Amino acid sequence: MSGRRTSALTALLDEAAQGLWRARRMTVVSVLQIAVSVFLVGVFFLTAENLRGIVETVKDETAVTVFLKAAASEEEKAEIERLAMESRLVARSRRVSTQEAGARFAATWQSLARASSSLASSPFPETIELDLLPDATRSEALPGFLSLLAARKGADDVQFDVDWIRRLRGAVALIAVWGGAVGFFLALGAVFTIANVVRLTILLHRDEIDILRLVGAPEYLIRGPFLIGGLAQGFLGGTLAVGVLYLAFRGVLRYVSATHNVLIGAFIVRFLPPSACALLVVGGLLAGVIGGSIAVRKKHLQA
Amino acid sequence: MIELYHVQKDFRGKRVLRDVSFQMSRGDFVFLTGPSGAGKTTLLKLLFRAEQPSDGQILVNGMNVGAMPPSRIPELRRTMGIVFQDYKLLPTRTVFENVSFVLKFLGVPTQERKRRAYQTLRMVELHHRLSAFPEELSGGEQQRVALARALINEPELLIADEPTGNLDRRLAEEVMKLFTAINVRGTTVLLATHDQDLIRGSGRRCLTLDRGRVLEGLVEPSAPPPAALLERGGPLAEGEP
Ligand SMILES: Nc1ncnc2c1ncn2[C@@H]1O[C@H](COP(=O)(O)OP(=O)(O)O)[C@@H](O)[C@H]1O
Ligand SMILES: [Mg+2]
Numbered sequence: 001m002s003g004r005r006t007s008a009l010t011a012l013l014d015e016a017a018q019g020l021w022r023a024r025r026m027t028v029v030s031v032l033q034i035a036v037s038v039f040l041v042g043v044f045f046l047t048a049e050n051l052r053g054i055v056e057t058v059k060d061e062t063a064v065t066v067f068l069k070a071a072a073s074e075e076e077k078a079e080i081e082r083l084a085m086e087s088r089l090v091a092r093s094r095r096v097s098t099q100e101a102g103a104r105f106a107a108t109w110q111s112l113a114r115a116s117s118s119l120a121s122s123p124f125p126e127t128i129e130l131d132l133l134p135d136a137t138r139s140e141a142l143p144g145f146l147s148l149l150a151a152r153k154g155a156d157d158v159q160f161d162v163d164w165i166r167r168l169r170g171a172v173a174l175i176a177v178w179g180g181a182v183g184f185f186l187a188l189g190a191v192f193t194i195a196n197v198v199r200l201t202i203l204l205h206r207d208e209i210d211i212l213r214l215v216g217a218p219e220y221l222i223r224g225p226f227l228i229g230g231l232a233q234g235f236l237g238g239t240l241a242v243g244v245l246y247l248a249f250r251g252v253l254r255y256v257s258a259t260h261n262v263l264i265g266a267f268i269v270r271f272l273p274p275s276a277c278a279l280l281v282v283g284g285l286l287a288g289v290i291g292g293s294i295a296v297r298k299k300h301l302q303a
Numbered sequence: 304m305i306e307l308y309h310v311q312k313d314f315r316g317k318r319v320l321r322d323v324s325f326q327m328s329r330g331d332f333v334f335l336t337g338p339s340g341a342g343k344t345t346l347l348k349l350l351f352r353a354e355q356p357s358d359g360q361i362l363v364n365g366m367n368v369g370a371m372p373p374s375r376i377p378e379l380r381r382t383m384g385i386v387f388q389d390y391k392l393l394p395t396r397t398v399f400e401n402v403s404f405v406l407k408f409l410g411v412p413t414q415e416r417k418r419r420a421y422q423t424l425r426m427v428e429l430h431h432r433l434s435a436f437p438e439e440l441s442g443g444e445q446q447r448v449a450l451a452r453a454l455i456n457e458p459e460l461l462i463a464d465e466p467t468g469n470l471d472r473r474l475a476e477e478v479m480k481l482f483t484a485i486n487v488r489g490t491t492v493l494l495a496t497h498d499q500d501l502i503r504g505s506g507r508r509c510l511t512l513d514r515g516r517v518l519e520g521l522v523e524p525s526a527p528p529p530a531a532l533l534e535r536g537g538p539l540a541e542g543e544p
Binding site: 213 | 351353374376377378379380381385387391392393394395404405407408410411412452
């Protein structure tokens with residue numbers, strides 16, 4: 001019983017493979033169409049992923065950063081720390097040396113680190129980092145406290161990061177939304193391409209389908225190959241897109257390390273996690289299956 | 304096996320078959336004749352539901368063909384081998400694939416399919432053309448491929464529409480011998496042809512289509528006829544018009 005079902009499945013897969021091969025030019029077209037769509041969605045994913053990475057790495061540093069003058073004395077530094085702890089706005093205070101700042105930067109932005117290490121002097125001044133208490137950001141006393149810190153003798157500059165992080169988060173959300181919308185329309189395009197390709201194939205092979213019916217071929221063997229064909233095309237397209245995306249990513253990394261291009265290097269750091277890659281492939285696959293099933297609906301295949 | 308009761312078929316008001324009734328039992332070998340355009344093809348098409356009757360009832364293997372839901376049509380067609388007048392070969396597939404396709408969806412393994420395709424094609428003398436495509440074959444060769452496809456699954460019922468229309472005399476006779484052999488093995492055969500030479504001397508039952516009606520008859524056998532057949536009536540005994 002199961003042996004027989006296995007060979008029915010074999011027959012189905014065999015028919016699907018033969019169908020794809022017979023219409024190989026069309027097959028290539030729809031695989032490429034899906035690949036392009038998935039690739040573009042992948043670019044959005046990748047951008048959002050890297051921006052999100054930036055937000056995450058700087059999140060720990062939300063807080064107030066006091067940049068110290070190179071000439072600041074130990075007393076001046078201690079004075080700033082004391083002031084901070086007495087403000088009832090700060091939970092923790094921490095000194096970050098030039099070396100530490102450099103090491104931390106190197107760990108986060110590997111591609112950039114090489115660029116910065118070639119600079120004559122370290123670009124990272126010593127800082128004091130102050131973690132604010134949870135509700136301190138909404139406190140009315142905060143602005144006054146910040147200008148008080150800035151007025152200290154050892155302080156060069158005081159930076160309060162909340163704003164640009166908020167802006168960055170907004171950008172990430174925007175990119176995600178745009179990526180989603182663009183992805184949706186691209187996927188729709190891919191679905192219709194596949195549907196059209198399959199429908200054209202069906203029209204082209206109308207006589208054959210009639211013959212298959214006349215000799216008693218079961219419906220699953222008539223429709224099935226088109227569905228499986230769509231699925232296979234979607235899978236191939238999705239995989240191709242992820243592969244090309246990865247190669248492009250590696251290419252950009254190599255370009256960055258070769259040219260020390262800080263601007264691109266700051267944004268493209270890590271590739272998509274496996275789950276996102278799988279999602280892209282599944283997206284392509286779904287586009288293929290939906291396209292295929294639109295094409296094999298009854299009205300196109302009626303005898 | 305086959306039962307028709309008062310079957311009528313119209314094409315846009317034009318009546319092609321009128322009040323057609325006849326029965327065939329399992330193991331019968333029956334000719335269907337009549338001039339070109341008499342409605343032979345149409346009558347055969349009704350049997351495998353390529354056309355639907357305008358009126359009347361058709362039973363094949365106990366299945367009510369005219370009234371069955373479309374989902375059961377493949378099942379009906381799989382109980383029969385059909386040789387189509389225009390062959391209906393798949394142009395993008397080889398002779399082997401054309402002939403063995405039916406076995407594929409019945410779940411027969413590749414090796415077994417190859418063996419049976421070879422055997423069947425040998426019967427029609429085409430076993431050397433397994434990997435040819437239909438367009439590389441002559442009309443007669445295509446016809447024999449179509450015949451092989453109809454035979455490969457050893458169907459209970461064989462329906463053949465002008466199966467020798469494109470064959471020379473010798474091959475036509477070979478093919479007729481093949482039909483006889485198949486019939487002897489138990490397959491019911493209904494063979495439509497306008498070629499009177501083909502059925503001459505066969506001693507078989509013959510349905511003749513005339514202006515949409517079917518006339519019962521018996522072809523005179525060439526060899527000394529079995530006594531039993533003589534008793535049943537003279538040559539081409541016609542039914543009431
Ligand atoms: N699909 C159709 N639509 C309209 N007329 C048809 C159709 N099929 C057959 N006919 C007509 O029915 C008649 C019988 O045709 P057919 O069954 O092919 O005859 P035969 O096979 O005996 O030569 C012919 O007059 C033909 O024109
Ligand atoms: Mg005909």
